Amino acid sequence: MGQQQLLTGSYHPKDCQFLLQEAEGVELLTVEEKEQRLQSGVHYSQMVSIEHAPTQAYLEIFYKLTAKYKNRLATEILQLAKLLQQTIGSSITLVSLARAGTPIGILLKRALLALGSVSSVQHYSISIIRGKGIDEAALAYLQASGVKADSIVFVDGWTAKGAITRELRQAIAGWNIKNKDYQLSDKLCVVSDIGFTAHYVATHDDYVIPSGILNSTVSGLVSRTIRNPGVVGFHQCVTYHDLQNHDLSNWFIEEIASEITQLNPVVLEAPEILDPQFQHRQHQVVLAYLTQVMKSHDIADINKVKPGIAEATRVMLRRIPDLLILKNRHQEDVEHLLMLAEEKQVSVTFDHTMPFNALALIKDLTRNQL
Template structure:
C-alpha cells in the first residue's frame, strides 16, 4: 500500500494517487500502545504524544453507516465550502500553487482543494501532506525537500488544515514557519486556510460553523491509510517525520470514495459565486472560545486545558483515540452529533447538554494520573 516514488528521499502515496496527494513521511516500524497506556504516558510526562501510536481497527457496521449517512447529508455543503476556500487561496497567491496540508486532518481537505483548483482555475496546483506536531514544530526536512529538492517557489506554498478549535496548531504553525524562515532566510507565508474555523484563529476559512465535517468521523480509513505522524527514535536528523501504514484496513478504506463523493458535487457556479459574509467575526469566535474554556476549567476542575477538546471534530478524535471523561453537546438532537452520542453509549461516557455552548460539542479527556 505504501508505494515509494523514485527519489533519494521518497514521498509516500498512502492509498491516494500521486496526482491527489504525496505524503512527505517516513514509513517506520510499528510499536503500538494501548489507548490507556498512551494516555497515562502522556499525562505523566514520560513520553510525548508524538512518540506513540495505537493500532487502529475497522469501524463497526453501525458507525460506518453513520459516516455514510453524514457524508450524504453534508457533501453538498462541504463541496461548496471547498470551492470557496479554493477561490480564496487563488485570490491570495500569484501563479501556481503548492498546497501543503497538515497530516492528518488536513489531508483529505488538501486533496479536495487540489482537485478544485486544478478543475476550475487556470492555476496549476500540487498537493503534499506533511507533519506538524504540538511542542515540536513543523517537519523542516519536508519543507527543505519542497523548496530545495523539488524547486518549488516558497511564495507558492499554502498551508491547509481541516479545522481549528483552540488554535493550538495555528499558533504552532506560525511559530514554526517563523523559525524556519529565519534559519533558511526565506519568507514563507504562515497563513493557514481551513474549512471550519470554529475558534477564529485561522487566517482564512469557509465557515465558522461547528458541524460534522464527515472526514472527521474516521481515522486512517479516510486519510490514505496513514497514521498520525510520529517523531520517535526511529526518525534520524535528516528524515521526514514518521508514520505507520494501516494496510490491514485496506478493505475498509474509504479515502478515495469520500473524495469522489465530494468532488461529484462540485459546480462551476459555486466556484464563481460570491463568498458569503459570516455572522460572527474571528475576534468574536476567539473571545467566545476563551470564555468557554475558562468556564469549563472552573466548572469541571480541569487544570490542564489540553484535556479540553472543543468542537465536533476534536470531540470525535477524543472519543476515538483518547480516554474520554465527559461529552458535552449543545443539542442532543443535532444530527452532527449523532455519532458522538453513539460512541459515548458504547464507551459508557456521561453526556451533558449545554445549550449556551458556542460549539456543537466538547469532550474532556480523563485525568488518568
C-alpha cells in the same frame, strides 16, 4: 533529493504525496496503554495507536452525514479554492497538515483544477506536532525541489482551540529567521474555523466534516505522525495495511469531488477574510468558555478540553473520555458521538450556551491513583 520515492498511503500519487517516512518497529498501543503513557509524561508524538475498523452502525452514520453534507463541503472547498487563486495566484502549492488536513488538501487541489485558471497546483502533506513544531526536513525538501515559497499555503481541516495555528505561526517564524532566502507565509487555510484563528476560512460553523469522524480509513490509511528523537529525515508514520478492506479514503474524495464538478464556480463568491480585531474578539469568546469549563470541572490542563464535533470525536475514538458535553441532543451531527458515548459508557451533559456543538473532556488518570 527530488528523485526520492515519496509515500502516498492509499491515495493516488496525483492527489497527494506525503513528506513522511515509514516508521520501523513502532509498537502500536491500545487506547488505554497510550493514555497511561501520555499522562505519565510521554509526548503524544512518540507513540501511535492500534486502529480498528469502524462498526457497521457507525459507518452508516458516516455515510448518512457524507450524503447530508457533501454538497455543502464541496461548495465551501470550491469557495476556498477561489479565495486561494485570487490571493496567491495561478501557481499554488498546497501543504496539508497530516492527517486531518490531507483529504481537504486533495479536495482543494481538485477544486483548483476545476476552476481552470490555475496553471500549476501541487499537493504535499507534512507533519506538524503540538509542542514539537513543523517538519523542517519536509520544508527543506520543498525548497530543494524548486517549489516557490510564495506559492505555498498550509491546509488543515478545522481549528478548535487554535493550538496548531499557534504552532504553525511559531514554527514558520523560526524557519524564516534561519532561511532568509526561503520565506514562508504562516497563513492557515481551513474549512471550519470554530476557534477563529485561521486566515483562509470557509465557515465558522461547528458542523460535521465527514472525514473528521473516521481515522486512517478516510486518511489514506496513514497514522497520525510520529516524531521520535534521533530519527533523521522526515517525521514518521505507520500505514495500517490491515485496514485495507475498510479503506474509504478514495471513496470519500470521489464523493465530494463529483459534487465539486457539478457546481458553477462563477456564481460562488470567495469567502471574506475576517477583520483581525473581530477575529481576536471571537477567539476570546471561545477561550472564555473553555476557561469556564476548566474551572467548573477542576481541570488544570487545557489540552484535556477538546471543543468542536471533530475534536470531541477524536477523544471518543482515540483517548479515554471523561465527559461529553453537547449543545443539543437531537442534532443529527452529534448522533455518532452519542453512539460512541453509549459504547464507552461515557456520561453526557448538555449546555445550550456553548459556542460550538460538542466538547469532550479527557479523563485524568492520575486522580484515581491517590
